[in-house]
Structures are given as structure tokens and as C-alpha cells.
Amino acid sequence: MSGSVLDQDRSMPIPSQSNLEYIQELERRARILEPTPAIWDELITKVTAYARHHVAYVNRTPAYVMPEDKGADLLASPISEEGITVDQALSLLHKNVDHVGCNPGSPRYLGYIPSGGLVYSAFGDFLAAISNRYAGVFDASPGAVRMENMLIRWMADVAGYPSGAGGYLSSGGSLANLSAIVAAREDHGILADDARRIVVYVTEHTHHCVDKALRIVGLRHCQQRKVGVDRQLRMSPELLEAAIEADLAAGLRPWLIVGSAGTTNTGTVDPLRHLHEIARAHGLWFHIDGAYGAFFALCPEGESVLDGMGLSDSLVLDPHKTLFLPFGTGALLVRDRKKLGDSHGGLGTYMMDLHTDPDEPSPAYLSPELTKHFRGLRMWLPLKLLGVAPFRATLSEKIRLARYFYEEIQKVSGIQVGPYPDLSIVTFRFVPKHGDPNDFNLRLLRRTRQEGRIFITSTVINGKVILRMAVGCFRTHLEDIDLALRILKETAESFDLA
Numbered sequence: 436m437s438g439s440v441l442d443q444d445r446s447m448p449i450p451s452q453s454n455l456e457y458i459q460e461l462e463r464r465a466r467i468l469e470p471t472p473a474i475w476d477e478l479i480t481k482v483t484a485y486a487r488h489h490v491a492y493v494n495r496t497p498a499y500v501m502p503e504d505k506g507a508d509l510l511a512s513p514i515s516e517e518g519i520t521v522d523q524a525l526s527l528l529h530k531n532v533d534h535v536g537c538n539p540g541s542p543r544y545l546g547y548i549p550s551g552g553l554v555y556s557a558f559g560d561f562l563a564a565i566s567n568r569y570a571g572v573f574d575a576s577p578g579a580v581r582m583e584n585m586l587i588r589w590m591a592d593v594a595g596y597p598s599g600a601g602g603y604l605s606s607g608g609s610l611a612n613l614s615a616i617v618a619a620r621e622d623h624g625i626l627a628d629d630a631r632r633i634v635v636y637v638t639e640h641t642h643h644c645v646d647k648a649l650r651i652v653g654l655r656h657c658q659q660r661k662v663g664v665d666r667q668l669r670m671s672p673e674l675l676e677a678a679i680e681a682d683l684a685a686g687l688r689p690w691l692i693v694g695s696a697g698t699t700n701t702g703t704v705d706p707l708r709h710l711h712e713i714a715r716a717h718g719l720w721f722h723i724d725g726a727y728g729a730f731f732a733l734c735p736e737g738e739s740v741l742d743g744m745g746l747s748d749s750l751v752l753d754p755h756k757t758l759f760l761p762f763g764t765g766a767l768l769v770r771d772r773k774k775l776g777d778s779h780g781g782l783g784t785y786m787m788d789l790h791t792d793p794d795e796p797s798p799a800y801l802s803p804e805l806t807k808h809f810r811g812l813r814m815w816l817p818l819k820l821l822g823v824a825p826f827r828a829t830l831s832e833k834i835r836l837a838r839y840f841y842e843e844i845q846k847v848s849g850i851q852v853g854p855y856p857d858l859s860i861v862t863f864r865f866v867p868k869h870g871d872p873n874d875f876n877l878r879l880l881r882r883t884r885q886e887g888r889i890f891i892t893s894t895v896i897n898g899k900v901i902l903r904m905a906v907g908c909f910r911t912h913l914e915d916i917d918l919a920l921r922i923l924k925e926t927a928e929s930f931d932l933a
């Protein structure tokens with residue numbers, strides 16, 4: 436089928452006849468918003484063909500590519516009164532979006548925190564968008580709310596939370612961390628005036644979204660203690676204890692400990708059980724940011740590392756990272772559901788016809804959002820169709836691939852490695868015989884990026900530029916790690932490391 440999807444004539448002048456005729460004319464135009472059966476067929480055929488091609492070639496397209504114009508050709512097709520064809524739209528997408536920049540669906544995308552883009556989730560999203568169920572209040576769509584609550588309960592079980600726990604599916608980890616901080620603030624009765632006296636305990640490796648959240652919630656002036664870390668880069672319980680004692684002695688008000696269940700920098704897991712004991716002894720809120728790492732509790736390798744995770748007051752998980760969902764799904768769990776409701780509830784008179792159910796809490800009363808994406812379906816569909824077992828295996832595989840890389844990269848001459856990986860991130864750096872190692876590693880990183888077959892990123896620890904490789908895409912397998920090892924070795928050698 437060729438021509439525009441919307442090939443009805445929309446340029447017809449508005450008639451000056453009666454109001455009824457005018458309404459009928461408008462109706463004719465409004466009906467364009469509903470595809471005809473022929474257009475359905477065209478959309479399904481062409482869009483799925485495009486998607487299948489994308490996935491079939493995701494192994495062979497670069498993990499990173501930056502064309503000269505950075506996809507700016509998209510601007511040549513502005514939003515306008517006239518529609519374009521499906522073919523034209525897909526071609527714009529292909530050229531200017533899907534092949535520009537990072538390719539997070541690539542098995543050789545090993546930068547930041549990789550994720551997925553599970554095809555099964557895409558079908559869930561498709562159905563959620565079509566039915567457009569409102570998953571905010573139980574009465575409006577008991578099925579959609581129940582489904583999201585089932586997922587919250589499943590994650591609470593994975594985390595080791597008690598039955599009184601609650602939470603919601605957020606758009607990502609940053610928003611979930613923000614909500615946790617709001618719940619902790621309200622629970623401790625902290626007011627704006629208290630800001631300068633309250634103390635939050637983090638480490639230099641705590642994700643920056645925690646600092647951002649503190650600013651957003653009006654606590655910019657709170658004391659943020661960067662507690663020292665041990666050789667493994669884990670928050671030191673001794674230094675934490677000492678900092679709390681010193682703050683108490685100084686008349687400050689220790690409030691919140693943020694532990695990381697997998698830092699973004701190095702994947703390091705803080706000593707969670709120990710941090711919990713300190714929080715309990717001093718009556719502090721213990722929050723864990725597990726946006727990267729919490730789902731590793733699904734596999735035996737991760738479960739032992741994450742010991743104590745279920746003891747926290749709140750926990751963030753990011754299904755769009757280590758459950759391989761497409762971007763746009765995070766999760767917050769709060770040990771005592773009531774504390775989330777107390778800090779996030781709210782009601783308008785225009786909502787008085789909607790009833791709630793004590794057994795099925797409504798996301799609208801536990802989260803900052805009211806109208807929201809029905810996120811549950813993109814998570815429920817893959818878990819139901821595939822079962823949990825393949826997710827456990829995939830997470831085990833990621834940890835084992837990181838350990839394998841950690842062992843193998845040490846065979847390359849001139850390599851220094853960071854701590855043994857707790858989860859699936861490995862840190863390392865090349866130390867050349869001559870010249871500045873920081874320069875060398877940045878140059879090497881740039882070269883791998885220009886070449887595009889693998890995508891890794893860097894960070895700075897103790898003033899040193901460190902390279903980091905994060906295994907996290909569900910598509911990443913042994914052959915991809917072997918390729919990464921080969922590329923890193925060859926690139927370093929081409930720089931005359933010796």
C-alpha cells in the first residue's frame with residue numbers, strides 16, 4: 436500500500452453552513468484518528484517488520500555511532516498540518532534516531548548501566564497503550580491496579596520485605612529515590628527549618644540522584660556526610676558510627692543513611708546488614724538504592740552479596756536496568772506501606788466517586804503521579820510468558836561474565852584492576868610504561884568509541900581515570916565479552932603500551 440496513511444482530504448475549507456453540518460464535517464475529520472482495517476494491517480506489517488529487522492541486526496550494528504549531523508535531519512520534517520506515510524516515518528526514525536548515538540540494545544553496549552528493551556515488554560506496552568487502562572485508582576481499573584500490586588508484592592518477596600510493605604512502579608530510579616526521601620522526611624517530621632541540622636550519610640559513590648532529590652524536596656542545606664569507604668569501596672560501618680556520634684555531639688540531627696546495593700561507579704554493595712544495625716541503634720531511616728543491583732537477589736551469586744537488603748526502610752529497584760525492561764520503569768518499596776501513603780496521599784473532590792480498596796492500594800495515593808502509564812503490563816507480560824527462571828539465569832550469567840572478564844583482563848600486560856566485582860561491573864585501567872595513565876586511558880576509550888564495536892565508559896576514583904565495563908544487557912554473552920577483551924588488548928597494544 437502506498438500513499439499517506441491519512442489520505443483523506445483535510446484541506447477542505449470549513450463550511451459556513453449550519454452548526455449541525457459543521458459538526459458533521461468536524462466528525463468526518465476527527466474519524467481520521469481511528470485507523471481503518473487497511474491502515475491497521477499496514478501499520479502492523481510495516482512496524483513489526485521494522486522492529487524485527489532492528490532486533491535481527493542489533494548484534495551487527497555498532498554499539499555506538501555518531502554521524503556527522505547527529506541525526507539533525509529529523510528537523511527537516513517538522514510537525515505540520517499534513518501527515519506523512521508510514522514508510523517515511525520509519526525512514527526518519529531509522530536514519531535519525533535508531534542509528535545515532537548509544538545503542539543500549541546492543542550486546543556490546545557495556546557502558547553506564549546497560550539494560551534491555553525486552554521484546555516481550557514492547558508487546559505489553561502495545562496492549563497497555565491500546566486499552567489505556569487507568570492504573571492509578573483501584574476502582575477505575577481493578578485489574579490494572581491489582582496487576583501492578585502483584586508485581587510490587589513479587590519484588591517485596593525478592594527483596595525480603597515483610598507483608599506490610601508497599602510501593603509503586605515509577606518512571607525510573609531517580610523518581611523512586613526522590614519518593615523514598617519524601618517518605619523518610621515525613622516519617623521523621625522534618626520541616627524546612629530543620630534542613631541545616633539534619634544529616635544524611637552517603638559515600639562518594641552514592642548516585643547523584645540522591646543529592647538531586649534532596650535539593651528538589653527543599654533540603655538543599657542539609658548536611659551530607661560522605662562517609663569513608665574501605666579498600667573494596669564499601670561504606671565503612673566504623674566511620675559511619677563515628678560520624679553519627681560526632682554529629683550527635685555537635686547537636687545535629689542524624690536522619691538518613693543511604694546504602695547502595697550496587698554503586699553505579701563500580702557495582703560495589705555496601706555492608707547492608709551492618710548499616711541497618713547502626714541505623715536501628717540510632718533511630719535513623721535506612722534507605723537502599725538498589726536501582727542497579729537489587730534484582731541480582733534473583734540469582735544465588737547476587738543473593739549472598741545483597742545480604743541484609745530486606746532489613747531497610749525503603750528500597751529502590753530499576754526494572755528498566757537489571758530486569759531488562761525498556762526505559763521508563765523503576766520501583767520503590769517501603770517497608771511500612773502506611774508511611775508511603777502518609778507522605779504521598781491526596782484527594783480532590785472531583786475524585787470522590789472513585790472508591791479504594793484496603794487490600795489493593797492505589798498507586799495514585801502512594802506516588803506523586805495521578806494519571807500515569809499502565810507500567811505493569813510491560814513487566815507482567817514477560818514474567819508471565821517466560822516465568823522467572825530465565826531472568827535468574829540471565830542475571831547469574833551477567834555476574835559470571837563480569838568475573839570472567841575480571842580474570843581474563845589481568846592477563847593483558849600493563850593492566851591494573853579494581854576490586855573483585857560484587858555484581859556485574861568491572862573497573863580497570865591501563866598503566867603505560869611512559870606517559871600519563873589518565874591520558875592513556877581516555878585516549879583508549881575514545882578510540883574504542885570511534886571504532887564503535889564495543890561501548891565502555893570511564894569514571895574517576897581517587898583522582899585516577901578508571902575504565903569500567905558493565906555487563907547488564909540480556910543479550911550480552913561470552914562471545915561479546917571475548918570480543919571486548921580482544922578489542923581492549925589490541926587497542927592498548929596499538930598505542931605501544933610496552
Ligand SMILES: *Cc1c(COP(=O)(O)O)cnc(C)c1O
Binds near residue numbers: 642726
Ligand atoms: C541508574 C541509577 C539511578 C538512577 O535511576 P534512573 O532510572 O536512571 O533514574 C540511581 N541509582 C543507581 C545506583 C543507579 O544505577
